[in-house]
Amino acid sequence: MIPGEWPVYGHTWAVRLLQSALHPETATAGNRRLSHAYLVLGAPQVGKTTFARAFAMALLCSNRQRSPCYTCRSCQLMAADSHPDFRILQPTVRADKEFVVDRQKGELRAEQAETLIRDVALRPMEGLRKVFLIQDMHLANPTFANKILKTLEEPPAHAILLVTARHRAELLSTIVSRCQVIELRPLDQPVIVGALQHGWQASAQEADLLARLCGGRLGWAVDQLHTPGRREERIEHLQLLWRLISADRLERLRFAGEMAMQRDNQRLFSMLETWVSWWRDVLLTQSKCDDACSNVDQRDRIAFHAQAIDQRVVCDYLLTLKRIEGYLRHTVNVRLALDVLLLNLPTLQQSA
């Protein structure tokens, strides 16, 4: 790594903004002072934690000119994930099997807030600063959020708090107003392609496919690349969709029942995401915008569906999918939602 460069792909504007706050003497534009609290917002797996960790590394680095320097003791401790002045608070997982919506079935709890408040007050062990990263603030329970308000507003001079969350609408306005907000946007496809090839040794073909599928979320693409079974899972979701398109109502309802019984949240939302990408591709092809398709390894089948299913039907079903997806995030009546989803699934009207 080059000293002074952050270990982050893309999000260049945000990196530059914080670099100029960190090194106001060398910044050419956008000179700002460091804030005591930052809120990093963005879609799941867009890179919020990676970004926050890189910022923490730069904040704790003892090289004041080019941080992170990757050579000082502090940088080495960060690289080894054992810096005593960097603390992460994560939502803790509930033991019950409630059918909740979020990928992480966790919560930031009151006792974590109390630990944080005690810890923030203690002096740093290595250098001049302590950095606290609070992950997924949208999963905080109200007690946690209220307890940390004062700390977030006025931490001791040595402490900097970094908070990540999906969207500001999911947070108390009192949390948002106490932080400098950094909103990370999805990365452009070429950035993802480059990152996957250079950082994760993906082939050009793999990188192109994943960059199209990931919606600008590098973390999602890396997960597909390196978690065993992830890529097969996508193909299974597609094959299931193709089978259900040709299935009768009875078989569709039987599948809805099985899926609801399984209560496998992660699989369900991953399936819905794949299905949305599929129908979007069909619609794009019908609109002669094939270049923008995501599932480029399945072009023939996309073309077939684009020809065999009416465009209005595809459009309506995409809207239904998005509506049901939103409904599933706020309901426990999964069976009803899946029945509606499956009964409305388009059928092939003409053979190609």
Ligand SMILES: [Zn+2]
């Ligand atoms: Zn360093």
